[in-house]
Amino acid sequence: MLSFIQKLDEAKNTHMEHLEDEIINNGVQGALTAVQFLNSIKDMLSGGKSKTNITVKWDGAPAVFAGINPENGQFFVATKSLFNKTPKINYTNADISANHSGGLKDKLEVALKYLPDLGMKGIYQGDIMFSKGDLKSQTIDGISSLTFTPNTITYAVPEDSDLASQMRKASLGVVWHTKYTGNTIADLSASFGVDAKIFKKTKQVWFDDAYLDTANSATWGPSDVKKIDSKINQIQGAIKKTGKFLNELSKDVSTFSLAGLMKVFFNTKIRAGVKLTDTKKLVKEFEQYYTDRMMKEIDSKKSDKGKQKYRDMQTSAKKELKKYKNELYFAMATYLGIVDAKAMVVSQLEKIQGIGTFLRTNDGFKVTAPEGYVAIDSSDGGAVKLVDRLGFSHANFTIAKDWVKG
Secondary structure, eight states: SSSSSSOOOOOOOOOOOOOOGGGHHHHHHHHHHHHHHHHHHHHHHTTTTEEEEEEEOOOOOSSSEEOOOOTOOOOOEEEEEGGGOOOBBBBSHHHHHHOHHHHHHHHHHHHHHGGGGGGSSSEEEEOOOOOOEGOOEEETTTEEEEESSSSSSEEEEETTSSSHHHHHHHHHEEEEEEEEEEESSOOOEEEEOGGGGSSBBBEEEEEHHHHHHHTTTSOOOHHHHHHHHHHHHHHHHHHHTTTTHHHHHOOOOSSSSSSHHHHHHHHHHTTOOOOOOOOHHHHHHHHHHHHHHHHHHHHHHOOOHHHHHHHHHHHHHHHHHHHHHHHEEEEEEHHHHHHHHHHHHHHHTTTTTTSSEEETTTTOOOOOOOOOEEEEEETTTOOEEEEEIIIIHHHHHSOOOOOOOO
């Protein structure tokens, strides 16, 4: 089903793309696969058969990798630097001290001490949600809660609950979401979705998987299905009118290509908290953004040769924009259509109750949805993010974090 889906660095889960960005990354095929994903999720939410599973995207930090190195049989912990050209793999506290510092070092030492007790067979990736010192007792919405804020979102569990009791006894909290297989670290291949029941229970580590139980809890009725079908039909109509341009766009996604700067353009809008609705206006704004950004880069170069390189890139891109002016409009329409359809899906998934999630503000805590969700194709393990980018992503760009990297 999913030809475009995350095979990152030969299937290493170091980054995951937003559903709508796949039209930029993979042209028509990316757009069509996004539609397939939306149809599959629609089937799931309306009670039909579906190859798609949904997991909650927990807002944890840092990412942690743990398990048995297939090259030597030793247990290790690591961060995403596991996939560096020269991997940073930690078998001992001395390794951790040599490779890391600060709060990251402290959390990895706790992970190395207690994660072997889970009896891992293989290598797994998760998000650290808390260590002992991160847990706080706070009153939120009138409820005494045990809270932790690993990144942007504050998670709150009622103090008198069994879950809070388990967390309070633990030295570390982790949510697991990805498994890796391979004969060497360099050859590891990721499969999304981990069933936490495979791990041994230990009081020192609170852990969970990210799977969301959608059965009987998030069902769409006929009117909801009709609404998203209408939106999907609009998307498919737009794809037919922009195919050649999308394929040309996806041929080069480097930083100063049209595709590269289109991604930056959308992220700039998100940082500013701008809701994207007017396709015609968006086309004009992107054309102006591209011109301004390229002129800034040209002006920053000292040599004539350096300036000419970017002038040539700009000239070539402007020819493309002129040639595909009508197709650019429908590319933007496709993008916005996928964003709208995704919002319908996310809105429905947010009705499923889980651990309380809040954002810190100057006036206290504000109720928020989870960071987002991950849609996983059960047939090949590929996945994409389903995130309310005007909600979580905007907050993630703008809210100060407790987490300090090291």
